Amino acid sequence: MYDFDFVKPGSIEGAVKALAAEDAIPLAGGQTLLPSMKQRLNQPSALVSLRGIPELQGVCRDGDALVIGAATTHARVAAEAGDYPGLAALAGQIGDPAVRAMGTIGGSLANNDPSACYPAAVLGSGATVVTNAREIEADDFFDGMFATALEEGEIITSVRFPIPQKAAYAKFHQPASRFALAGAFVAQFADGVRVAITGASEDGVFRWVQAEAALKDNFSAEALSGLTLPAEGMIGDLHGTPEYRAHLAAVMTRRAVAAAG
Numbered sequence: 001m002y003d004f005d006f007v008k009p010g011s012i013e014g015a016v017k018a019l020a021a022e023d024a025i026p027l028a029g030g031q032t033l034l035p036s037m038k039q040r041l042n043q044p045s046a047l048v049s050l051r052g053i054p055e056l057q058g059v060c061r062d063g064d065a066l067v068i069g070a071a072t073t074h075a076r077v078a079a080e081a082g083d084y085p086g087l088a089a090l091a092g093q094i095g096d097p098a099v100r101a102m103g104t105i106g107g108s109l110a111n112n113d114p115s116a117c118y119p120a121a122v123l124g125s126g127a128t129v130v131t132n133a134r135e136i137e138a139d140d141f142f143d144g145m146f147a148t149a150l151e152e153g154e155i156i157t158s159v160r161f162p163i164p165q166k167a168a169y170a171k172f173h174q175p176a177s178r179f180a181l182a183g184a185f186v187a188q189f190a191d192g193v194r195v196a197i198t199g200a201s202e203d204g205v206f207r208w209v210q211a212e213a214a215l216k217d218n219f220s221a222e223a224l225s226g227l228t229l230p231a232e233g234m235i236g237d238l239h240g241t242p243e244y245r246a247h248l249a250a251v252m253t254r255r256a257v258a259a260a261g
Helices: 012-019 033-038 073-078 087-092 095-101 106-112 118-125 209-216 242-260
Strands: 003-009 023-025 044-051 061-062 065-071 128-131 133-137 156-162 166-172 182-189 192-198
Touching: 012 023, 012 044, 012 087, 033 242, 061 073, 065 166, 073 087, 073 095, 073 156, 087 118, 087 182, 106 118, 118 156, 118 166, 118 192, 118 209, 133 242, 182 242, 192 209
Parallel strands: 003 044, 023 044
Antiparallel strands: 061 065, 065 156, 128 133, 128 156, 166 182, 182 192
């Protein structure tokens, strides 16, 4: 490691001010940032911790939505998001107990790893990402691998999830990292179905609109029979070919629909 300043503000305003410093980076759970610093892939002048800001913590019901503070850990979401069982179950599958105790929903979304679980929940739910400056709809938030609509110095403060009639997440995880080799989040609402795929595409999380159309009038795994994803643009690595990822994403979607049943 190397020398850097550590700032722990007590308010969102204080965090925004601290992040105005050159090369300052926000620190949420640190599950991605700290390892990247050890490898010299990130060399911030200051880490601005978001963990001590009360407004960024907690899970609460607000009418037909579930609102989760950005600095809320995966473990807390798994334990307290009972009003949205599909989301709570997803949080409980992230990493291992140590990762779930430290990692946060806001950190995961801001990092937008192409194999992360939360982006699928946000996109699949049609959630709204709330920042210190604005509200960003899920369809406008994700902008490719490790990229989002967040601007310099902008902080995620909470995520607002509309609660669906049914929802479930299924993923095929890499045994060591427990990241998704392919994962599918499916949510049924009164006005339609949303399907989000993570872990498969080189462009990161995406909606499978053909599956959404097939499920709209028949929410069953059978409605997806014969429906396939193209291999073009899918991730190919030591864990599997693009064709394998495309096939696996379709299998996970059918499993998610069956689980939501």
